[in-house]
Amino acid sequence: MNRRLFLLSAVAASALSACAPMALQSPLTPTAEFAGPGFDGEWFVSFDGARLGTSRWPTQGEPKVVLVGLHGMNDYANAFHMAAPDWAARGIATYAFDQRGFGRSVGRGIWAGRELMSEDLRVFVDLVKARHPGVPVVVAGESMGGAVAICAFASDRPPVADRLLLLAPAVWGWSSQPLPYKTVLWITARITPDRPVEPPGWLTNTIHPSDNREEMLAMGRDRLMIWGARPDTISGLVDLMEAAWAEIGAVKVPVAYLYGANDQVIPEAPSRQAAARLKAGDRTAFYAKGYHLLIRDHQRQTVIDDAASFMLTPEAPLPSGAPRIPPPRAKPSRV
Numbered sequence: 001m002n003r004r005l006f007l008l009s010a011v012a013a014s015a016l017s018a019c020a021p022m023a024l025q026s027p028l029t030p031t032a033e034f035a036g037p038g039f040d041g042e043w044f045v046s047f048d049g050a051r052l053g054t055s056r057w058p059t060q061g062e063p064k065v066v067l068v069g070l071h072g073m074n075d076y077a078n079a080f081h082m083a084a085p086d087w088a089a090r091g092i093a094t095y096a097f098d099q100r101g102f103g104r105s106v107g108r109g110i111w112a113g114r115e116l117m118s119e120d121l122r123v124f125v126d127l128v129k130a131r132h133p134g135v136p137v138v139v140a141g142e143s144m145g146g147a148v149a150i151c152a153f154a155s156d157r158p159p160v161a162d163r164l165l166l167l168a169p170a171v172w173g174w175s176s177q178p179l180p181y182k183t184v185l186w187i188t189a190r191i192t193p194d195r196p197v198e199p200p201g202w203l204t205n206t207i208h209p210s211d212n213r214e215e216m217l218a219m220g221r222d223r224l225m226i227w228g229a230r231p232d233t234i235s236g237l238v239d240l241m242e243a244a245w246a247e248i249g250a251v252k253v254p255v256a257y258l259y260g261a262n263d264q265v266i267p268e269a270p271s272r273q274a275a276a277r278l279k280a281g282d283r284t285a286f287y288a289k290g291y292h293l294l295i296r297d298h299q300r301q302t303v304i305d306d307a308a309s310f311m312l313t314p315e316a317p318l319p320s321g322a323p324r325i326p327p328p329r330a331k332p333s334r335v
Helices: 003-018 084-089 114-131 144-154 179-191 213-221 231-250 268-276 300-312
Strands: 038-040 043-045 051-057 065-070 092-097 137-142 163-167 255-260 283-287
Touching: 038 114, 043 114, 051 084, 065 084, 065 114, 065 144, 065 300, 084 092, 084 300, 092 114, 092 300, 114 137, 114 144, 114 231, 137 144, 137 300, 144 163, 144 231, 163 300, 179 231, 231 268, 255 268, 255 300, 283 300
Parallel strands: 065 092, 065 137, 137 163, 163 255, 255 283
Antiparallel strands: 038 043, 043 051, 051 092
16 A cells, blocks of 8 residues: 555544445335335336336237346446347347436435345346246346346345346456555545545546447436446445355356456456356356447447347357356466
8 A cells, every 4th residue: 555545544544433324225114005016107116115217128929038137337227228129029028127226216326235126126026027927037237237136146035037147247346446446435435425426537538338439428418327426335336246246156047147358347357257156057258349338339239149049048059159258367376
């Protein structure tokens, strides 16, 4: 730790007694009129009466497969808008919802935490299965959504779904964060937890979630997107990513883990480590032209095709023939 960072840490430690509390959403108290979970127009009503926004892309007739989509950090259900129409044409219906704290849903900007987000996923899957009895259900998680899905499926009450599709899941937890990053985050999350932090211009010009400039501009104009985040929300995300990175091997349903070689959001090292923890028989694919937003990049059709193949015929080889995610790099030996 350099001298400046040491001094910052010392000053912060002395100030912690006066720091603001880190916020975390709690389940709502249902009203007397609450009739239980269900769908209400464009809303998903969860177990506690919370209303979460939904987006749906139906098929013509009964689907062959139903996909439940979980978006990434500061995004919302629209994350699947490019892939879902293609999947619908193949008989895959997509249901996606805005997780708590994001998009149209309750507590916008406030972190909901692993347990609450996992419970929403369990309830949503149950509702989808009740609407389409006998139809296989696949959960797809992009980035943060992948971390939520991993934690839910690794728990002692996994969602009652048949397969898990991970699209560049967020697995960059405390164990793999650089020391300056996690030190500053730990401090700010406790001193100024509610003061939103927007990424500096130099960073946004350096980190590219996708090579699809048109899509990135459209996201920037979308009022349902969130730009910037509270430090305590970011800290909660890192907690979630750490848990997903550590627990992915406990997922019992078949998994397909897709990752791009040009991902500038979730580093390659923890992604390789997480993929290496998958059980025998799980799929991985490493796309040479892929960025973080795999189903919105310029090469998205390759990923969309592979995802559809896994959903419809999980035992078949992926049509792209993409190589598996490489194993973790060996640490250099010390002499």
